[in-house]
Amino acid sequence: MHFTLFLSLIITLVYANFYNPKLKQGTLTCNSYGCPPTNSTIPSDHCIVANGANYYVSPCTKASTPYCNTTTGLCTANPAISALSYPGEACISSSNCYNGASCNKGICSGNSYLQECSSHEDCSPGLMCGQTNKCIGQIAIGVSGCRDYHDCVNYASCNLTYSSLNGVCVQYATLKNGAVVTDCENGFSHMCASATCSKTGEDFYSTIGVCTDAPMSTSALPTSCAADTDCQGTNSDGLFLTTCECGYTNPGKAFCKPFIGDVPGQNFIKAWVSAMKATNKVCNTARRAANACLTVAGAYESALMATWEFDYYTALQGNDACVKAVITDDYWQPSGSIFLMLSCISALFL
Numbered sequence: 001m002h003f004t005l006f007l008s009l010i011i012t013l014v015y016a017n018f019y020n021p022k023l024k025q026g027t028l029t030c031n032s033y034g035c036p037p038t039n040s041t042i043p044s045d046h047c048i049v050a051n052g053a054n055y056y057v058s059p060c061t062k063a064s065t066p067y068c069n070t071t072t073g074l075c076t077a078n079p080a081i082s083a084l085s086y087p088g089e090a091c092i093s094s095s096n097c098y099n100g101a102s103c104n105k106g107i108c109s110g111n112s113y114l115q116e117c118s119s120h121e122d123c124s125p126g127l128m129c130g131q132t133n134k135c136i137g138q139i140a141i142g143v144s145g146c147r148d149y150h151d152c153v154n155y156a157s158c159n160l161t162y163s164s165l166n167g168v169c170v171q172y173a174t175l176k177n178g179a180v181v182t183d184c185e186n187g188f189s190h191m192c193a194s195a196t197c198s199k200t201g202e203d204f205y206s207t208i209g210v211c212t213d214a215p216m217s218t219s220a221l222p223t224s225c226a227a228d229t230d231c232q233g234t235n236s237d238g239l240f241l242t243t244c245e246c247g248y249t250n251p252g253k254a255f256c257k258p259f260i261g262d263v264p265g266q267n268f269i270k271a272w273v274s275a276m277k278a279t280n281k282v283c284n285t286a287r288r289a290a291n292a293c294l295t296v297a298g299a300y301e302s303a304l305m306a307t308w309e310f311d312y313y314t315a316l317q318g319n320d321a322c323v324k325a326v327i328t329d330d331y332w333q334p335s336g337s338i339f340l341m342l343s344c345i346s347a348l349f350l
């Protein structure tokens with residue numbers, strides 16, 4: 001249960017939609033979410049109750065059932081959290097550690113330099129599982145020999161020509177416009193400073209592209225909308241659309257998701273790049289974007305907040321007090337609900 005690396009997150013949640021717009025037919029109508037009116041209450045084991053198109057939202061009050069399951073609208077006990085930890089991550093005993101590794105001073109150990117491995121997860125932070133199945137050092141920026149990003153230090157990706165399996169490690173989000181990249185998928189590249197690329201390869205499956213400027217909304221944020229066609233942005237390649245999504249407001253209202261070039265998108269990239277730097281030599285290479293790794297590296301909250309502000313931007317707009325306490329509480333009261341946050345966010349991403 002972890003964040004998919006910010007790459008695939010953007011690809012699936014953002015770019016897929018605006019580079020290949022599947023326009024919804026007609027316009028959106030949104031339900032309203034807010035505190036119940038003063039002359040009505042909701043049953044004590046419920047936190048969200050539908051009254052026609054109005055959803056009444058109210059915090060769970062019983063100590064034994066403090067958690068609001070936003071799918072069912074029922075108050076339940078706090079959900080259990082999986083305890084399996086990987087090299088570099090926190091543990092209580094070795095039974096928490098992946099593959100029987102030992103728990104040393106509260107941190108799972110991994111195999112050391114030149115010890116055998118069958119997957120990257122076997123190796124200690126700073127190491128990856130090389131071609132001869134031995135743990136060896138992750139490859140530095142600018143050095144060749146990577147098969148994919150796992151082979152590179154935690155804040156780099158692999159600029160790989162697929163046939164060669166001998167790419168060069170390039171620091172995330174550093175290349176200037178015009179640089180050639182081999183990871184251009186649906187307009188996204190991990191290596192471009194703008195996170196944006198235009199495909200140049202002729203072949204449909206080609207992922208060769210050049211870094212270009214990030215699209216920005218043509219209207220000021222937040223943009224109210226009724227359909228995706230209201231959600232326009234531009235860069236030097238032309239016009240793009242994001243998605244129009246219902247928020248959690250009373251009365252119900254829809255907002256455009258931001259573009260990667262908008263302030264929340266730029267902050268999202270910055271937060272994830274600095275999080276990846278913080279995990280280097282602290283977390284296992286294959287765990288660089290996992291919650292437990294980000295927590296040990298001290299980068300969890302900043303990555304989470306930036307992810308909310310970009311990916312869940314529409315959910316945070318115009319919330320009333322009950323919505324902030326029950327539905328978007330992981331953003332508005334993060335320290336109070338750090339563990340619940342893990343499960344909610346995982347559920348949303350996976």
Ligand SMILES: *[C@@H]1O[C@H](CO)[C@@H](O)[C@H](O)[C@H]1NC(C)=O
Pocket residue numbers: 037039040
């Ligand atoms: C609560 O008050 C509103 C108007 O303020 C009214 O329309 C509604 O019928 C009342 N509901 C109940 C259950 O009394």
Ligand SMILES: *[C@@H]1O[C@H](CO)[C@@H](O)[C@H](O)[C@H]1NC(C)=O
Pocket residue numbers: 069070071072079343347
């Ligand atoms: C919420 O309820 C649904 C349906 O019963 C269940 O599948 C899901 O696991 C629950 N979510 C959490 C976080 O407990």
Ligand SMILES: *[C@@H]1O[C@H](CO)[C@@H](O)[C@H](O)[C@H]1NC(C)=O
Pocket residue numbers: 159160161168170175179180181182
């Ligand atoms: C990435 O690989 C392509 C294809 O081999 C190459 O043209 C390009 O210069 C490389 N970019 C960087 C930053 O290494």
